[in-house]
Amino acid sequence: MNPEDFESQLRQQSLRSLPSEWRRVILATAAKNVRSTAAAPVPQRSGLGGLAALFWPHPGAWAGLAATWVAIAALNHASANQEPVAVAKNGPPTSPALILVLREQQQELLRLVMPQESEAVEPPSGFMPRPRGSRTGSFAWV
Amino acid sequence: MPAQPDLAQLYDEHAPVLFGFLLNLTRHEADTRDLLQELFIKLARNPDLLDGVREPRAFLLRLAHNLAIDLMRRQGTRHRHYEQLAAESVALFAPAENPDTAEFRQRLTAALDELPPDQRAVVHLKLWAGLTFEEIAATLELSPNTAASRYRYGIDKLRARLRPLYDQIH
Numbered sequence: 515m516n517p518e519d520f521e522s523q524l525r526q527q528s529l530r531s532l533p534s535e536w537r538r539v540i541l542a543t544a545a546k547n548v549r550s551t552a553a554a555p556v557p558q559r560s561g562l563g564g565l566a567a568l569f570w571p572h573p574g575a576w577a578g579l580a581a582t583w584v585a586i587a588a589l590n591h592a593s594a595n596q597e598p599v600a601v602a603k604n605g606p607p608t609s610p611a612l613i614l615v616l617r618e619q620q621q622e623l624l625r626l627v628m629p630q631e632s633e634a635v636e637p638p639s640g641f642m643p644r645p646r647g648s649r650t651g652s653f654a655w656v
Numbered sequence: 657m658p659a660q661p662d663l664a665q666l667y668d669e670h671a672p673v674l675f676g677f678l679l680n681l682t683r684h685e686a687d688t689r690d691l692l693q694e695l696f697i698k699l700a701r702n703p704d705l706l707d708g709v710r711e712p713r714a715f716l717l718r719l720a721h722n723l724a725i726d727l728m729r730r731q732g733t734r735h736r737h738y739e740q741l742a743a744e745s746v747a748l749f750a751p752a753e754n755p756d757t758a759e760f761r762q763r764l765t766a767a768l769d770e771l772p773p774d775q776r777a778v779v780h781l782k783l784w785a786g787l788t789f790e791e792i793a794a795t796l797e798l799s800p801n802t803a804a805s806r807y808r809y810g811i812d813k814l815r816a817r818l819r820p821l822y823d824q825i826h
Contacts, residue, residue: 520815520822525783527761528750529676533689537667540693544663544700 660703663696670713673785674720676748680780681724683746683769691723711794717785718795721777728773756825760818767817775810782807 671692678688698719699705709715748768749761768776777796781787789807793800815822 517811517815520818521783521811523822524764524814527757527764529784530679530747530750532672532675536689536692537671540671540689540696541664541667543693544696547697548660548700 661699661706670716674716676784677717677780678720678724680748694723695719714791714795721796760821763818763821767814771810771813775806778803778806779810
């Protein structure tokens with residue numbers, strides 16, 4: 515057996531051909547990877563991108579925390595709405611006389627709180643403004 | 657941003673050679689398809705991979721070889737490989753009408769499978785990819801002398817294995 519002949523004989527054995535249907539699938543999958551890489555958003559570290567980056571590592575934990583806060587807010591809102599209703603229902607009926615007394619107390623309180631304002635608004639009783647020319651010399655030069 | 661290589665052109669020019677090489681290494685058609693797919697995805701994701709490459713075929717064969725080695729390591733491999741070969745006989749060569757040629761190809765497929773993967777890779781690249789020892793050395797990251805000695809060992813084993821049939825045919 516001549517070594518060169520043997521190698522030549524081996525070289526002449528034609529290999530199986532590549533299945534033609536692979537071309538479409540392989541190139542389509544590769545093209546998808548090109549597009550997904552090109553369209554991938556640049557990671558942001560501010561604004562919504564930063565929030566997303568912050569929340570992403572433990573989304574379940576953050577969702578649970580958010581749900582707890584929503585529940586607390588709902589309970590708080592519900593109890594705030596119910597309180598005045600309960601007081602009104604349980605309190606004694608208001609009489610017209612009581613309303614009058616309350617109004618008088620309110621007016622008295624206003625007088626006590628703002629006495630100077632009411633005085634400042636009232637003009638002095640003895641003063642009547644006159645034209646400049648008709649003024650008499652009621653003051654002296656010092 | 658680097659220009660995207662023409663994947664279709666690369667496929668048409670090099671995929672047949674890559675297919676034969678990968679099929680000879682893996683001896684499994686589905687694995688070969690997966691590796692070929694992985695190689696083209698790698699090219700699509702890294703458009704600058706071929707920048708400055710003077711011999712794209714040698715470069716792609718090196719990529720294919722590395723992917724095949726990784727796959728064999730992942731699969732843990734030889735036990736699975738031999739079991740798989742026992743279960744199915746992958747057709748490495750084209751079907752032949754001449755019964756002698758068909759039998760020779762069948763025996764050659766079996767003889768190649770008995771070679772260690774490093775010898776088989778060198779023999780394949782020399783005989784069926786048409787590379788020189790220098791190119792094989794660059795592709796497989798060996799010295800040219802190592803490539804040549806692996807080829808010689810591999811050819812000697814094939815000759816010993818196929819001699820009776822070869823003498824009978826010729």
